[in-house]
Amino acid sequence: MQATQTRTAGQTQAAQEQQAPAAGPALTAVQEARAQAVGRTIRCPVCQGLPITESPSDLSQSMLRDLRGQVAAGRSDDQITTYFAQRYGDTVLLDPPRRGVNLLLWAGPVVAAVLGGAWLLSYLRARERQAAPTPDAGPLADDPGDDTPDAYLAQVRAEAGRRQP
Amino acid sequence: MTDSPSSPSAPASPPAPTPAWRRFVPPVLAAVLVAALGVGLLRGNGTQDGGPLVGKAAPDFTLQTIDGGRVSLASLKGRPVVLNFWASWCVPCRDEAPLLRDLSEKQSANGLAVVGVVFSDKDLKSVRSFVQEYALAYPSLLDPNLNTAITYGVSGVPETFFIDKGGMVRGYDQGGLTRERLQAGLTKIGVAF
Numbered sequence: 001m002q003a004t005q006t007r008t009a010g011q012t013q014a015a016q017e018q019q020a021p022a023a024g025p026a027l028t029a030v031q032e033a034r035a036q037a038v039g040r041t042i043r044c045p046v047c048q049g050l051p052i053t054e055s056p057s058d059l060s061q062s063m064l065r066d067l068r069g070q071v072a073a074g075r076s077d078d079q080i081t082t083y084f085a086q087r088y089g090d091t092v093l094l095d096p097p098r099r100g101v102n103l104l105l106w107a108g109p110v111v112a113a114v115l116g117g118a119w120l121l122s123y124l125r126a127r128e129r130q131a132a133p134t135p136d137a138g139p140l141a142d143d144p145g146d147d148t149p150d151a152y153l154a155q156v157r158a159e160a161g162r163r164q165p
Numbered sequence: 166m167t168d169s170p171s172s173p174s175a176p177a178s179p180p181a182p183t184p185a186w187r188r189f190v191p192p193v194l195a196a197v198l199v200a201a202l203g204v205g206l207l208r209g210n211g212t213q214d215g216g217p218l219v220g221k222a223a224p225d226f227t228l229q230t231i232d233g234g235r236v237s238l239a240s241l242k243g244r245p246v247v248l249n250f251w252a253s254w255c256v257p258c259r260d261e262a263p264l265l266r267d268l269s270e271k272q273s274a275n276g277l278a279v280v281g282v283v284f285s286d287k288d289l290k291s292v293r294s295f296v297q298e299y300a301l302a303y304p305s306l307l308d309p310n311l312n313t314a315i316t317y318g319v320s321g322v323p324e325t326f327f328i329d330k331g332g333m334v335r336g337y338d339q340g341g342l343t344r345e346r347l348q349a350g351l352t353k354i355g356v357a358f
Contacts (some may be wrong), residue, residue: 036311045321046320057316058285058311059285059315059320060312062310062315063315066315067308068314085217086217086218087217087315087316087317087318088217089216089217089318
């Protein structure tokens with residue numbers, strides 16, 4: 001391993017590089033806006049749900065500088081997000097890709113709303129049918145706001161029938 | 166609740182009982198949701214058995230050592246490499262340092278290579294103290310802009326990549342090596358410890 005090392009600038013330069021991160025590339029206003037927009041979709045890996053544009057951590061700042069460099073190099077938004085996802089996994093994306101298991105995230109609420117809506121509709125219709133006036137139901141069934149349990153209602157009706165002369 | 170003025174007909178028959186299967190729907194739904202949550206939690210982020218880079222070519226780098234030397238991954242091609250990201254402020258890094266030191270004693274000219282990369286550690290004095298304290302006999306590289314850390318997807322230390330002779334990442338470990346986990350990683354790159 002030692003053979004792979006060659007002395008160059010020396011310890012002083014090493015210390016300086018360790019202390020002073022390089023500045024990012026100069027971007028036009030449009031490029032900077034694009035870098036910020038893409039950066040808002042990249043999660044800071046060492047924070048809780050913060051995008052790298054809002055995190056002061058060294059890692060986020062370095063990732064943002066890397067991202068700005070890619071924007072300057074003319075890479076597309078997809079290429080940039082793929083670059084980070086390939087290294088950190090999809091969890092680095094604040095906007096999860098719509099594929100694979102992630103589809104559950106997007107489709108789940110829609111499916112739940114449709115199924116829940118269908119169930120609610122059928123329940124309301126069934127209740128409406130039960131609440132409709134019948135020849136022997138009398139005024140008890142006329143109350144649209146009646147939410148007496150069915151068994152209890154049947155018992156009341158039975159008792160009412162017995163009390164008739 | 167008054168006496169009904171309606172005709173004295175027979176009392177209404179009780180409604181049909183709820184079908185048995187319908188009673189099982191809520192608990193089954195809840196069980197499915199809990200199971201899905203459990204699978205998601207247990208599956209985790211794949212940090213132990215395979216990071217996103219496993220099975221891919223290890224990104225090349227050329228970095229300066231704390232002594233002013235320079236090491237590139239390309240220069241190690243043909244050798245299995247253990248690439249360890251660490252920091253002097255990282256407690257698990259201290260726990261695994263003796264293991265890596267022992268491992269580095271098995272290095273040979275054309276055999277295993279152990280390389281450390283300092284992660285987000287601006288205090289060079291502490292870095293040197295760490296190296297001296299654990300007598301690390303392998304190069305510790307400086308990554309001041311974290312560029313190499315980002316190309317490897319490092320988010321916290323320690324993280325270790327096991328790179329085979331062909332330059333492919335075959336294993337990954339996060340959170341601190343134990344002898345068993347180190348051996349498991351080395352086995353993937355054909356090295357016995």
